[in-house]
Amino acid sequence: MRPLFTLDALRAAADLVHAVIPPTPQIAWPLLSKRLGAEVWVKHENHTPVGAFKVRGGLVYVDHLAKLPAAERPAGVISATRGNHGQSLAFAGARAGLPVTIVVPEGNSPGKNAAMRALGAELVEAGADFDAAKAEAVALADARGLTMVPPFAEPLVRGVATYALELFTAAPDLDAVYVPVGCGSGLCGMIQARDLLGLRTEIIAVTAAGAPGFARSFAAGRPVTGAPADTMADGLAVRGAIPEALAIATAGAARVVEVTDAEIEAAMRLLFEATHNVAEGAGAAALAALARERSTMAGRRVAVVLTGGNVDRDVYAAVLGATDGSESVAA
Structure with missing residues (x-):
C-alpha cells in the first residue's frame, strides 16, 4: 500500500x-x-x-491549517472526542490563536473535560457516546461556520x-x-x-x-x-x-x-x-x-x-x- x-x-x-x-x-x-x-x-x-500521544497530531494538524492560503484558513475548528484528541487540538489551537470547540458525550470523564477547558477549548456535551458526539460536532460545524477536524486525517x-x-x-x-x-x-x-x-x-x-x-x-x-x-x-x-x-x-x-x-x-x-x-x-x-x-x-x-x-x-x-x-x- x-x-x-x-x-x-x-x-x-x-x-x-x-x-x-x-x-x-x-x-x-x-x-x-x-x-x-x-x-x-x-x-x-x-x-x-x-x-x-494525541498532542503530536494536534500540533501537526494545526500547522497544516496555518499553511493554507489565507482565504482557506479557518476562523475556528470543532471536533469530537472522549478527551485526548480534544486536548491535543486545544493545546495546539491555544499556541496558534485558533479557537477550538470540542464536543464530548454526556457523562464524559470529568478530568478530561476539565483539562480541555483549562487549555482554552469551548466544551459541548452531547450524545450518548463518541459516535453521537461526532454527529453533533458535524451539525455544529455547519451551524457555526467552523472547520470540522476529523478523528483520522x-x-x-x-x-x-x-x-x-x-x-x-x-x-x-x-x-x-x-x-x-x-x-x-x-x-x-x-x-x-x-x-x-x-x-x-x-x-x-x-x-x-x-x-x-x-x-x-x-x-x-x-x-x-x-x-x-x-x-x-x-x-x-x-x-x-x-x-x-x-x-x-x-x-x-x-x-x-x-x-x-x-x-x-x-x-x-x-x-x-x-x-x-x-x-x-x-x-x-x-x-x-x-x-x-x-x-x-x-x-x-x-x-x-x-x-x-x-x-x-x-x-x-x-x-x-x-x-x-x-x-x-x-x-
Whole structure:
C-alpha cells in the first residue's frame, strides 16, 4: 500500500513536534520484563504535556491549517472526542490563536473535560457516546461556520507517527509492538513509520472486548458498525472502523487482540507496580494484550505503547484498590 507520507515528511513532523515538546522515553523495565517473560519496552506517551500521544497530531494538524492560503484558513475548528484528541487540538489551537470547540458525550470523564477547558477549548456535551458526539460536532460545524477536524486525517497520522519514529530509532530491533486502537491514528502511524524505515517488526492492534467494532471490521475486511461501546477504556470506545484506517491496518497489522476490562484493569495495576506510571484504560490495553499472549512472546523483544495516563482519580483509586485475585499478569 502506498504510504500516506514520506520519511522526510515524517522527520520534518518530528522536528515540528520536538520544537514544542521533547521526545518521550521508551524504557525496558526490568520488573515488567521479569513478570512477562520477555524484554518489554514501554513507550511513555503518558509523559507529554497533555498526558497522551494525541498532542503530536494536534500540533501537526494545526500547522497544516496555518499553511493554507489565507482565504482557506479557518476562523475556528470543532471536533469530537472522549478527551485526548480534544486536548491535543486545544493545546495546539491555544499556541496558534485558533479557537477550538470540542464536543464530548454526556457523562464524559470529568478530568478530561476539565483539562480541555483549562487549555482554552469551548466544551459541548452531547450524545450518548463518541459516535453521537461526532454527529453533533458535524451539525455544529455547519451551524457555526467552523472547520470540522476529523478523528483520522493524514496530518494527524503524520503527527502521531513521530512517537513511532522515536521508538524505532531508540529500539530498532523490536520483534513486536502492541498498539491500542480507537479511531486508528496511532496504529496507522506505527505501521507507516515501520514501513518507511524498512523494519520487519510485527505490529499487533489492541481493542477492548466491549468495543468490538474495529476487530469485527478487521476480520471482515470492511467497516462493520456495532452497538455503542461498553468499556472503561474510553479511548477505545468507538462503534466501528474508519475506512482509511482499516485499509492501512488490514495491510500492515498482524492481527487484532481484544482484551476485557478486567484484563485492562489488571494491566493498569501492573504498570503502577512495576514502573510507577499511571495509565488510563486505553493506555494499559497494549500491556493487557501482551499479557494475554505472553507465551507466544516469551523471550522476545517487545514494546507496548502506553498511549495516555488521563484517568479520573476515583476510577484509578478503584482499580488500584481492587483485590479480586485475578491478576494473572502479576504472577
